[in-house]
Amino acid sequence: MPDVKYVLNSGSIITEPAEAVKMVKICCIGAGYVGGPTMAVIALKCPDVEVAVVDISVPRINAWNSDQLPIYEPGLDDVVKQCRGKNLFFSTDVEKHVREADIVFVSVNTPTKTRGLGAGKAADLTYWESAARMIADVSVSDKIVVEKSTVPVKTAEAIEKILTHNSKGIKFQILSNPEFLAEGTAIKDLFNPDRVLIGGRETPEGFKAVQTLKDVYAHWVPEGQIITTNLWSAELSKLAANAFLAQRISSVNAMSALCEATGADVTQVSYAVGTDSRIGPKFLNSSVGFGGSCFQKDILNLVYICECNGLPEVAEYWKQVIKINDYQKSRFVNRVVSSMFNSVSNKKIAVLGFAFKKDTGDTRETPAIDVCKGLLEDKAMLSIYDPQVTEDQIQRDLSMNKFDWDHPLHLQPMSPTTVKQVSVTWDAYEATKDAHGICIMTEWDEFKNLDFQKIFDHMQKPAFVFDGRNIMNLQKLREIGFIVYSIGKPLDDWLKDMPAVA
Numbered sequence: 249m250p251d252v253k254y255v256l257n258s259g260s261i262i263t264e265p266a267e268a269v270k271m272v273k274i275c276c277i278g279a280g281y282v283g284g285p286t287m288a289v290i291a292l293k294c295p296d297v298e299v300a301v302v303d304i305s306v307p308r309i310n311a312w313n314s315d316q317l318p319i320y321e322p323g324l325d326d327v328v329k330q331c332r333g334k335n336l337f338f339s340t341d342v343e344k345h346v347r348e349a350d351i352v353f354v355s356v357n358t359p360t361k362t363r364g365l366g367a368g369k370a371a372d373l374t375y376w377e378s379a380a381r382m383i384a385d386v387s388v389s390d391k392i393v394v395e396k397s398t399v400p401v402k403t404a405e406a407i408e409k410i411l412t413h414n415s416k417g418i419k420f421q422i423l424s425n426p427e428f429l430a431e432g433t434a435i436k437d438l439f440n441p442d443r444v445l446i447g448g449r450e451t452p453e454g455f456k457a458v459q460t461l462k463d464v465y466a467h468w469v470p471e472g473q474i475i476t477t478n479l480w481s482a483e484l485s486k487l488a489a490n491a492f493l494a495q496r497i498s499s500v501n502a503m504s505a506l507c508e509a510t511g512a513d514v515t516q517v518s519y520a521v522g523t524d525s526r527i528g529p530k531f532l533n534s535s536v537g538f539g540g541s542c543f544q545k546d547i548l549n550l551v552y553i554c555e556c557n558g559l560p561e562v563a564e565y566w567k568q569v570i571k572i573n574d575y576q577k578s579r580f581v582n583r584v585v586s587s588m589f590n591s592v593s594n595k596k597i598a599v600l601g602f603a604f605k606k607d608t609g610d611t612r613e614t615p616a617i618d619v620c621k622g623l624l625e626d627k628a629m630l631s632i633y634d635p636q637v638t639e640d641q642i643q644r645d646l647s648m649n650k651f652d653w654d655h656p657l658h659l660q661p662m663s664p665t666t667v668k669q670v671s672v673t674w675d676a677y678e679a680t681k682d683a684h685g686i687c688i689m690t691e692w693d694e695f696k697n698l699d700f701q702k703i704f705d706h707m708q709k710p711a712f713v714f715d716g717r718n719i720m721n722l723q724k725l726r727e728i729g730f731i732v733y734s735i736g737k738p739l740d741d742w743l744k745d746m747p748a749v750a
């Protein structure tokens with residue numbers, strides 16, 4: 249077998265005999281939306297690597313070991329079924345698997361702090377720090393520790409300190425390998441990533457660690473798509489990528505308000521803008537606002553880092569992306585209330601979709617939460633239907649405090665008080681029966697194929713549809729008799745005559 253060569257940036261080459269390069273064992277701490285799918289795909293693509301995914305949450309691990317996986321992602325079941333029990337294991341024995349691993353990924357929660365210094369902005373690294381201390385405690389051999397969670401830039405330095413101060417002579421190399429998958433298309437994204445990013449120390453040991461991780465991804469990702477950088481660039485690139493993506497959504501959403509005021513159609517505007525090859529068509533769909541566990545959290549984190557580095561203008565610039573997102577949600581609520589004679593008190597409003605986007609059951613920071621809370625504030629009666637979200641989850645989301653969702657399950661409030669004006673159904677027709685209005689909050693494909701004549705026949709009149717995702721055939725709905733509002737589209741006369749909204 250030929251020797252293995254590592255080329256350093258300086259141009260010098262380190263050579264190791266092939267037999268010294270043994271098979272790697274991987275452990276991932278955190279069996280969530282990132283840890284579960286990424287490790288399942290590594291196990292599938294690297295049959296010669298043993299992958300253990302560990303978590304402190306017993307129900308989560310039990311679910312990963314059952315037929316009902318804890319998260320819904322198209323294609324995930326199939327990947328897990330192919331590898332589970334062969335080279336993919338889910339376990340709560342965190343210490344054992346960390347001790348045995350050569351590479352430890354850390355993919356735990358990094359919530360927004362709710363108290364103390366940096367509250368409402370800074371990342372709370374409690375879970376990361378406790379994982380790092382545990383790694384230092386239980387390790388008996390050298391390890392590569394990989395940041396998979398999204399963390400503030402320079403976290404690796406802090407983690408390195410924790411590991412080396414407690415290490416009993418064991419050597420740790422820290423790598424940053426942020427995850428760019430999108431929920432709903434996670435398996436597709438993991439099979440075919442635009443790029444894999446690996447940041448490491450620019451030392452011989454650092455380069456060697458980067459190469460080891462690169463070899464894992466090289467099982468299926470073309471070499472040209474594996475980017476290597478220094479640690480800080482990798483950490484910051486993840487925050488920057490999410491900020492850029494969210495910024496595009498806020499940009500088109502800001503335009504949607506102007507479209508409504510002027511009679512322009514946001515779909516036509518974004519198409520015309522997106523055909524410019526310098527801009528491109530993706531992420532230009534106007535909607536009720538972005539959601540998901542990452543965008544807001546990562547931008548707040550970026551804002552905090554800018555402030556800490558004495559860059560208030562830069563912080564202010566990125567803050568605006570979140571402000572527009574909040575504005576878009578409250579604008580939607582105001583539109584619903586003002587259209588319905590300025591009151592939704594005791595009126596039944598059907599909410600179709602609760603997940604933050606289609607093809608996922610994830611409700612973290614979904615715009616549906618703020619819209620529902622806004623309508624409840626005006627005393628509406630809500631009837632909610634989402635094909636993938638349970639009643640329990642919806643009730644928890646509507647009664648939980650901001651940012652509380654981003655903690656391990658057993659640390660979240662156990663029995664939230666049920667919101668009485670909210671009912672949850674498992675059928676869109678049931679949800680819309682006798683309703684005064686319908687709010688479309690998620691772009692599930694099945695909503696496009698509903699029998700809207702049947703729905704109209706069973707609703708109170710005038711019957712309203714408020715399309716927060718621009719997925720409906722407005723012409724058809726108008727012909728049936730609905731009064732229709734769709735974000736950024738020319739307004740019905742009815743809506744034009746209603747009081748102006750913020």
Ligand SMILES: NC(=O)c1ccc[n+]([C@@H]2O[C@H](COP(=O)([O-])OP(=O)(O)OC[C@H]3O[C@@H](n4cnc5c(N)ncnc54)[C@H](O)[C@@H]3O)[C@@H](O)[C@H]2O)c1
Nearest residue numbers: 278279280281282303304305356357358375397398427656
């Ligand atoms: N969800 C996404 O689309 C996405 C994409 C890219 C990056 N990220 C980032 O990845 C990280 C994880 O996100 P997620 O969506 O998978 O979160 P998640 O809440 O679904 O999963 C995190 C898991 O970590 C476990 N955990 C926490 N502390 C632990 C500990 N000390 N030991 C063992 N297990 C522990 C929790 O029980 C939980 O199951 C976050 O930093 C997030 O910002 C998320």
